[in-house]
């Protein structure tokens with residue numbers, strides 16, 4: 001486990017700790033962990049490759065697609081669309097994709113540690129085909145041993161970028177929704193620091209098993225008190241039935257990741273701070289990205305242990321909302337006197353000079369949050385007596401610190417073409433507190 005934001009291990013296991021017993025256990029525990037991994041994230045996804053193409057303004061309308069949406073195609077339409085892209089040589093890039101697959105890959109790159117992907121994979125993989133590319137473009141730290149074999153293709157996600165830069169997904173599903181409930185391993189969920197899901201998993205055709213597999217995973221997560229993390233797909237997926245999603249969040253989810261449009265579809269509130277605040281009625285921790293306006297986080301902490309920020313207080317619909325952003329996030333049910341906490345950060349260094357691709361910037365932010373959550377699990381197992389764990393926190397770091405890290409990772413994704421990080425953050429950033437942040 002590398003530590004979030006490239007912090008040195010001393011930030012996690014302070015060498016000046018006074019208790020010699022604790023220090024001995026620290027020394028033992030800091031030995032390289034076994035391959036099994038003391039702390040990991042598990043996720044379910046529809047296995048798919050992204051096929052990115054530049055298209056003219058009429059293309060999306062001609063295929064009857066909703067711009068900005070993730071549209072599902074039937075086989076006939078998929079073939080016609082693919083043939084047109086090929087004929088006109090419009091395909092510019094092909095990557096492994098899927099919102100959860102991207103997030104787990106990025107988590108594993110950042111943490112240099114294990115994550116587990118549940119989903120389907122072709123029984124018969126041929127060199128050069130899409131399944132092969134998917135496997136080749138996934139970090140070797142993502143454990144693919146629990147994938148379920150299927151006879152047929154994985155999904156294809158045509159990522160159509162219009163002349164105005166708008167991004168529309170057109171999904172050719174193949175067998176991506178074929179994951180069965182019996183392929184969800186109870187012990188893998190039981191040992192995880194978090195279970196990552198996306199709202200896309202629940203919108204398959206009648207008879208496809210992936211929604212049941214998702215509900216099975218949620219049941220296991222609840223049984224073992226593993227936080228369930230849900231990333232919302234697109235605003236349209238949510239807008240179809242916002243009340244059903246609110247109920248789903250209330251009943252099953254601890255941590256919610258969304259962008260401001262999805263936040264609006266869910267809550268009816270345009271202001272991302274207010275949308276995040278509203279979502280705290282249903283979940284314990286919210287990450288709401290807001291494109292060029294940076295990102296917001298909201299959660300709960302124990303009133304008695306709240307920590308006041310040293311940053312300037314920010315104006316907003318909730319006055320001075322970031323006042324306690326130096327506090328660590330907790331589940332509401334674990335607080336005796338829950339206090340809401342909020343944080344905001346503007347894009348890292350104002351955003352890159354040239355944005356290569358915004359696809360996956362939100363997934364990148366979430367992978368940073370998951371890294372902090374897993375680091376908390378790692379530290380809890382390594383130094384269980386630490387005062388850090390005298391209460392059951394969700395994150396290792398304060399909300400403000402997680403915001404910085406998430407934002408930094410989004411910047412990295414904006415700076416490259418693929419939604420999947422090709423490498424971790426630069427080595428010279430050995431602390432989030434060092435001057436690199438002040439530039």
Ligand SMILES: Nc1ncnc2c1ncn2[C@@H]1O[C@H](COP(=O)(O)OP(=O)(O)OP(=O)(O)O)[C@@H](O)[C@H]1O
Pocket residue numbers: 258259260289290291292293294295346347348350351352355358359360361362363364365407410411414
């Ligand atoms: N135009 C921009 N300028 C500067 N920073 C940006 C810009 N767009 C995005 N970002 C950074 O990326 C983060 C995530 O962006 P955004 O809200 O667009 O994610 P998203 O819509 O969830 O993306 P995706 O669904 O593709 O993963 C923002 O919080 C911000 O830090």
Ligand SMILES: Nc1nc2c(ncn2[C@@H]2O[C@H](CO)[C@@H](O)[C@H]2O)c(=O)[nH]1
Pocket residue numbers: 045046048049050070097098099100102157169171198200201359360363419
């Ligand atoms: N799992 C899943 N991912 C999707 C879907 N539509 C788009 N994406 C992914 O969303 C990512 C960007 O967040 C892209 O890399 C796409 O692969 C979908 O229906 N299901």
